[in-house]
Amino acid sequence: MSTAPTPEQPLALRTERSSGNGPHAPKRILVLGATSGIAEACVRLWAARGDSLYLVARNADRLAAVAADARTRGAALVDTAVVNLDDTAAHPEMLAHAINSMGGLDIAFLALGVLGDQQQAERNFATASQILHTNFNAPVSLLTWLANYAAQRHAGTLAVLSSVAGERGRKSNYVYGSSKAGLTAFVDGLRNRIDREGVRVITIKPGPVRTAMTENMKGSAKFADVEAVAATLVKVIDKGSDVVYVPGIWRIIMAVIRAIPERIFKKLSL
Amino acid sequence: MSSSAELDFHTPQPDAASNKPDGPPPFESWGRYPAYQAELKHLHWQGDFPRAIDGVHHGALAVGMGRSYGDVCLLKDGTLLETTSMNRLLGFDPATGLLTAESGITLAQILDFAVPRGYFLPVTPGTKYVTLGGAIANDIHGKNHHHAGTFGCHVTQFELVRSDGRRLFCTPTENSDYYSATIGGLGLTGVITWAQLRLKPIVSRKIDYQGIQFHGIDEFLELTRQAEHNEYTVSWVDVTSTGKNFCRGIFMQGDHSQVPAPLRPSPKPKLVFPMELPGFALNGFTVGTFNALFFNKQIKKRVTTQPDYEPFFYPLDAVLKWNKMYGKRGLLQFQYAIPWEHAREGTVAILQAVAKSGLASFLAVLKAFGDVPSPGMMSFPKPGITLALDFPIKPEKSFALFDRLAQMTNEFGGRLYPAKDARMTSAQFQTFYPQWERFARYKDPALTSGLWERVVGGQLGVRGGGR
Ligand SMILES: Cc1cc2nc3c(=O)[nH]c(=O)nc-3n(C[C@H](O)[C@H](O)[C@H](O)COP(=O)(O)OP(=O)(O)OC[C@H]3O[C@@H](n4cnc5c(N)ncnc54)[C@H](O)[C@@H]3O)c2cc1C
Ligand SMILES: NC(=O)c1ccc[n+]([C@@H]2O[C@H](COP(=O)([O-])OP(=O)(O)OC[C@H]3O[C@@H](n4cnc5c(N)ncnc54)[C@H](OP(=O)(O)O)[C@@H]3O)[C@@H](O)[C@H]2O)c1
Numbered sequence: 001m002s003t004a005p006t007p008e009q010p011l012a013l014r015t016e017r018s019s020g021n022g023p024h025a026p027k028r029i030l031v032l033g034a035t036s037g038i039a040e041a042c043v044r045l046w047a048a049r050g051d052s053l054y055l056v057a058r059n060a061d062r063l064a065a066v067a068a069d070a071r072t073r074g075a076a077l078v079d080t081a082v083v084n085l086d087d088t089a090a091h092p093e094m095l096a097h098a099i100n101s102m103g104g105l106d107i108a109f110l111a112l113g114v115l116g117d118q119q120q121a122e123r124n125f126a127t128a129s130q131i132l133h134t135n136f137n138a139p140v141s142l143l144t145w146l147a148n149y150a151a152q153r154h155a156g157t158l159a160v161l162s163s164v165a166g167e168r169g170r171k172s173n174y175v176y177g178s179s180k181a182g183l184t185a186f187v188d189g190l191r192n193r194i195d196r197e198g199v200r201v202i203t204i205k206p207g208p209v210r211t212a213m214t215e216n217m218k219g220s221a222k223f224a225d226v227e228a229v230a231a232t233l234v235k236v237i238d239k240g241s242d243v244v245y246v247p248g249i250w251r252i253i254m255a256v257i258r259a260i261p262e263r264i265f266k267k268l269s270l
Numbered sequence: 271m272s273s274s275a276e277l278d279f280h281t282p283q284p285d286a287a288s289n290k291p292d293g294p295p296p297f298e299s300w301g302r303y304p305a306y307q308a309e310l311k312h313l314h315w316q317g318d319f320p321r322a323i324d325g326v327h328h329g330a331l332a333v334g335m336g337r338s339y340g341d342v343c344l345l346k347d348g349t350l351l352e353t354t355s356m357n358r359l360l361g362f363d364p365a366t367g368l369l370t371a372e373s374g375i376t377l378a379q380i381l382d383f384a385v386p387r388g389y390f391l392p393v394t395p396g397t398k399y400v401t402l403g404g405a406i407a408n409d410i411h412g413k414n415h416h417h418a419g420t421f422g423c424h425v426t427q428f429e430l431v432r433s434d435g436r437r438l439f440c441t442p443t444e445n446s447d448y449y450s451a452t453i454g455g456l457g458l459t460g461v462i463t464w465a466q467l468r469l470k471p472i473v474s475r476k477i478d479y480q481g482i483q484f485h486g487i488d489e490f491l492e493l494t495r496q497a498e499h500n501e502y503t504v505s506w507v508d509v510t511s512t513g514k515n516f517c518r519g520i521f522m523q524g525d526h527s528q529v530p531a532p533l534r535p536s537p538k539p540k541l542v543f544p545m546e547l548p549g550f551a552l553n554g555f556t557v558g559t560f561n562a563l564f565f566n567k568q569i570k571k572r573v574t575t576q577p578d579y580e581p582f583f584y585p586l587d588a589v590l591k592w593n594k595m596y597g598k599r600g601l602l603q604f605q606y607a608i609p610w611e612h613a614r615e616g617t618v619a620i621l622q623a624v625a626k627s628g629l630a631s632f633l634a635v636l637k638a639f640g641d642v643p644s645p646g647m648m649s650f651p652k653p654g655i656t657l658a659l660d661f662p663i664k665p666e667k668s669f670a671l672f673d674r675l676a677q678m679t680n681e682f683g684g685r686l687y688p689a690k691d692a693r694m695t696s697a698q699f700q701t702f703y704p705q706w707e708r709f710a711r712y713k714d715p716a717l718t719s720g721l722w723e724r725v726v727g728g729q730l731g732v733r734g735g736g737r
Contacts, residue, residue: 072361
């Protein structure tokens, strides 16, 4: 019987190679939730500069289209795995496979997430629980494995899409918001633990970005452009920042929102 | 602090447009006329259609960048399926220049990818902000029509998805009837999910350009003959002057430079036209002044330069949303193709009618179409002369002129371009495109457009009628 691959021993056969040199040393990038609008925009930039990609998503047809695009743009390598990431038991195997396929790991980018139906979640715990599972449990499972892998090698970057929605609970989306609040706290704590091991851990907090998740919302025409957001993310991930707001203005907006006294905030319709 | 609308993200709202009859239309064509309410949905993936129209009963239509001028990309109270998020590259062969991409990709995005790899569009319109799907559906033409034919001539295969879920792989030999009906098929035969296009090699971004003044139609025709071997030809013509300046213009010819030079990607444009100008800003006086300035900017009879391809092909793209300069009422375009037999007299008569009307036209573009046949059943170009004019909309005056010009076009055996039309009558359409009944057999029963409803709809009974 085979046991799940562990972070200490993820590769049975192949030895790891370090990523090459040159004008842009190609990176080995694992994208979890690769059919996300934000992730795909990043994938295009990584592919165009010749990085190696391992793309994971739950929908095979969509994933095939994203992968074809990345190959066409010039990615050094594109491998894919169709996995429903809610299935945390499948994570170790898939992660080991990804690392094996790329011969190591420089960046893991976690983009999976669901907005969920807030109103239904208010009445039905199963709905709320599903949102929490995809947005919190699943990333925690992935990060637990990846953090140990990276810490042991004293290298790598773990970049996680949380949200400004996690900074203060609001009537309109507090179930989603609380899943992101939990994720933010987890990722912040993880950084505190393994930054000293040489692993960069990045908490990314996008403001509203125009993607499939948000395009039917009121005012979505004014949301940030996903290509601009991706350009920023690719930069901050290379740099290894800690906490990133995109667009940057949301750092200020959220500071203001956090500063509103609760006795006023609780009466607002946000 | 930001407004509550901005904060109100992550709250799904019912599609604002569909239930707000007085709000701004959710999707506009480039002429901003007519303005129709509709429900707007986005296609992200090749598998999204037909699921996206489950429960839709008032007809649907795929739309791209809305760079058509009239109602070919609109549907009153229907469902518009916007494709621009479905814009992936699916494959490229650097040896042959065959590029496969999803239909919502824009020609600008294709150029960003292709130019640094030494390839260019086989045919390009006067703006690069159109989608691959839109370019096929209107079977667009460019300044090289006399060499290369229409866009459809370079589309080697595509997938067409029908509302019953059938996915048709279309090439000149496989499902060839749907291939032919879909090229120039006005979006009515199904949704094109992806297509393959044959790009052409270039070694430089530069264009070897000559601009030559002409006075009168005969000089234009003579220059056209002389420039037969030049790949790109087009003329700007002054449609405001009468008398000795009647039909004066600048004949522009160009070829891709054969001298190898760096193939850098284009910079992103920054200027966006800031606001709607009031209607009076574009009166005959300002346009006449513009035309005189443009003409006299080129003082010499002949100018030879080597511009980048951007200003040569896309002079107006430097200012995004320039259509707003026409104000709220928008603009109409009028474009005909008149076959050689009557091309000269027809063009003179129409230019006279335009000049006499005093209704300003900002841009008038004159070109000779060549005889390369298009695979498209409903394709617009035919050998002869084509003229494209812009008019700011002044309901009574410009509509009356329009209707007159359409009638004249008909009398001279010509036809109008559906991509730039909001006015032709159903009788005119059916005269211009007598093959429309054959075409209607390939129409998807769930799809229709403002144009189709106007020129055919009623005759087929039900809304969006198909067969
Ligand atoms: C400044 C300017 C210059 C222009 N110059 C030229 C020119 O030189 N030559 C020329 O021919 N045209 C020209 N045009 C017109 C323009 O090229 C066409 O109208 C073109 O079709 C617009 O493409 P779009 O992506 O905006 O499509 P839209 O205008 O949104 O839609 C056009 C048609 O395509 C259909 N369609 C779109 N996507 C799909 C799909 N995926 N599947 C099926 N059907 C689809 C729509 O239903 C509609 O019928 C010009 C327009 C402008 C604004
Ligand atoms: N857009 C915004 O305004 C915004 C703002 C703040 C934070 N974020 C966060 O940014 C991330 C990306 O969002 P986005 O805007 O790009 O939205 P998106 O396009 O809807 O992407 C979300 C992705 O998560 C995937 N996913 C969901 N559950 C999954 C599962 N069980 N297994 C595998 N994949 C799963 C989805 O896959 P399918 O394609 O199969 O559905 C989808 O590709 C999310 O975490 C989101 O919460 C977004």
